[in-house]
Amino acid sequence: MSQTDRQWPLQDGGYAAISPKSIRVQIAGVTVAESKQVLVVAEARKLPVYYFPRSDVRTDILIASTDREQHGDKGEATFFSLQIDGRTVERAAWAYADPQGEGSFLKGYISFVWKQIEVWHEDEERIAAHPHNPYLRFKAVPSTSHIQVYIGGELVANSRRPVIVSEAGLPDRYYLPKEDVRMDLLEPSDSASRCQYKGSAAYWSAQIGGKTYSDVVWSYPEALPEVHEISGLLCFYNEIVDALYIDGEQWSPVAKDNSVNA
Missing domain, CATH: 2.170.150.40 (Domain of unknown function (DUF427))
Incomplete structure (x- = not known):
């Protein structure tokens, strides 16, 4: 697959796509990540997940933890805490240092645990439940x-x-x-x-x-x-x-x- 494509199928029947919108996440009024190149990964039988290019994330406020978790066939995920104005938000983000198999395209991307983020925006629309899948049938x-x-x-x-x-x-x-x-x-x-x-x-x-x-x-x-x-x-x-x-x-x-x- 080519990441220059806007959308491609996954083997389980789901989709990966580049969102047509700008996605922004904030905590305590601080923008933690904002990108117009967010990957929307909609695996079969799961809600969509946003993955941000590392270059569009405030990595200076991310603190790697010892928390690791195996995510299916994508490999081992490392979790991060966020430190903002003296406040620590535990287990707020994750990334794959060496994603495996079909998930190899996630290398260089960071995702956020939905419930740990205070404010999510698609363009100027605030969203509260979960990411939109732009290609949902x-x-x-x-x-x-x-x-x-x-x-x-x-x-x-x-x-x-x-x-x-x-x-x-x-x-x-x-x-x-x-x-x-x-x-x-x-x-x-x-x-x-x-x-x-x-x-x-x-x-x-x-x-x-x-x-x-x-x-x-x-x-x-x-x-x-x-x-x-x-x-x-x-x-x-x-x-x-x-x-x-x-x-x-x-x-x-x-x-x-x-x-x-x-």
Whole structure:
């Protein structure tokens, strides 16, 4: 692959791309990194990760630690702390001194642990949830498929009017009307999350047979305009429920990891 390309595929079905935007990270008002040549690495079944060219990072405030971690087939990552105005932010960044295999293009790049950075910007837009994937294939499609969800031996959802949300590299998700869900078996959770593509999510846990299935259901009460079809609908975590049937055929789990690297 050539890094003069704007985008190239990864063997796992994901993508690496040069962001079309300027990306900036700040802590305590100090710009730690800013670049118009950030790599967006979107591995299959993972959220995208920004990698900054070392030349666009304030390396004078990075302090290498003894913290090391093996990251799949990319090799060993070294973690760094940030020291800003007498303040130390531990485990704030990482880099591969000698990235291996397909990840060899990451040599000379530094990434930041999302939750350790106070402010992220794409151009002048502040982002809060995770990096955008500029090449994401994403769609929400109303369907007449018959969806049945079982938890703890109970049929908790039975719908023929789902909205199917497909994202590149992730399992399809089935969003169902509340009228087709046993809401009497669900309790609102204090958990919340935000997706850059869909909006802010609320969660429910299921109480069945004396057992609690935590955060097994989520919903976007006011989904973003691009996926307005799922506003107010409920989605079950396929990998947690006992069984999910699609037109009578049981859904097969797909190994996945939605966490940002590190």
